[in-house]
Amino acid sequence: MLDFALSRITDATTGQPTDATTGQPTDATTIQPTDATPGGPTTQTSGGPITQTSGGPITQTSGGPITQTQGGPTTQTPGGPTTQTTAPAPAPAPAPKPPLLTVATEGWPPNVAKATALLRPRGVAVVAAAEDDPLPFADGAFDLVVSRHPVRPHWAEIARVLRPGGTYFAQHIGPNSVFELVEYFLGPQPDGVRSARHPDRERADAEAAGLDVVGLRAERLRVEFHDIGAVVHFLRKVVWMVPGFTVEAYEPRLRELHERIRAEGPFVAHSTRHLFDARKPG
Template sequence: MNDKTFLSYLKHADKPFSGWDFSFIDDTGRMKSDLLSWSYGSMALSLIQDSKSMLDMGTGGGEFLSKLGPFPSSAYATECYLPNVPVAKERLTPLGVQVVQIDDDEDLPFESGQFDLVINKHESYSAQEVRRILSKGGLFLTQQVGGHDCEEINEKLGVPLNEEFKDWNLEKALKEIEKHDFKVLKSREECPTQRFYDIGALVYYLKAIPWQAPGFEVDQYTDELYAIHKMIEEKGYFDVTQYRFMILAEAI
């Protein structure tokens, strides 16, 4: 492969990814997404300000949560990806948030009824366990990524959708929520477009989210990536379809 532009994009995509921060390709305009009709951040901010005890599930490096303070006197965040834990602690501990490393969403190290608010952005969860740690009348806010998210990437690479998440959607999530003593207050789903303007941005993205194409390695998909690169050169971009849904539920 002697295409210098293609190879330079791939080399640039080697930049290490830490926490949950896509600014390397997002802030530079190399990847952009259409707007949703709701704002998880606005909803979470309002709920946090009204809470007395809260938990943020899957905080990443704490980048997002750190912008939503001030926090109640009892504020926790969980993270299962070990390299993110020290990043999150450094960012969140000075803000009064205790960061807890966990291994299993179905066995959280908190007391029953400990929180009046649990928030969760793009993190797996057990509806039963979330209900256990919420007090009666407590609120659960989540924004989720559906199993068919960005499936055009998989089609172009010739990689099947991840079987573990393929059937994950709003309908299934609502059934689980309502089964475990929640009253759904709000729910919505949408399919915005996500646009990549160069192949390096796509490669960087795929390295950061290994569940999209499990086992992804650039060397194994050079031909497929080059085909996408040539398409971007001709068209100007590569569009994929995201799948997002949100749920706000009350523990009853």
């Protein structure tokens, strides 16, 4: 998965929204809807056609056709035909312009080519960067940094590449995530391992790097493994949960867990996540 995605949304000189194609500030003028001619109910007791372009109900007790292009119901008791048409729907709002620049970093070599193939057609550059290396960008280069499940959020680097007023928005893995399964295979883990990635600690680290944490929400979500195949699939995909996992190495424990699931029902664990919303002052 990508480590970070970073976007430049505004022009670095003016601070105004910028067209990603021309580099010129976009026109921020808002066009207000025009004021159509209002009108209340219109009544005619006898006579020819009645036309109303906007307004409330029209009533005619006798006479010729009635036409209303916009408004409420039209009623005619005797007389000719009644016609009511509807004004055309307003045009949809234009799509928001893409960021002036968006780049993504990737630290796992097999993912670099795959991420490039997916993101280059969308105008996103992918930069190979090792997990613990500094982000290869200038100070204050981006308005927004986003991430999903970083191994370790490098707060000092995130703060460095953000412009004053910029945002870091990310979902992090929380403490003890799916540890019921981890400890089933590895046994009880030290307190330092169990409490790693605690949101309170990460908040303190973000603030120490100079960021203001304006939102932090934690969740603990139920995970059910209904058969031993699901357990094997999970541990083969999420290889850091039980390092070095193979079916052969853990066959006795897998067989025990298989019998437990058959007898008692799903094996239940809990996934923890927290959502960060931080700003760089300025």
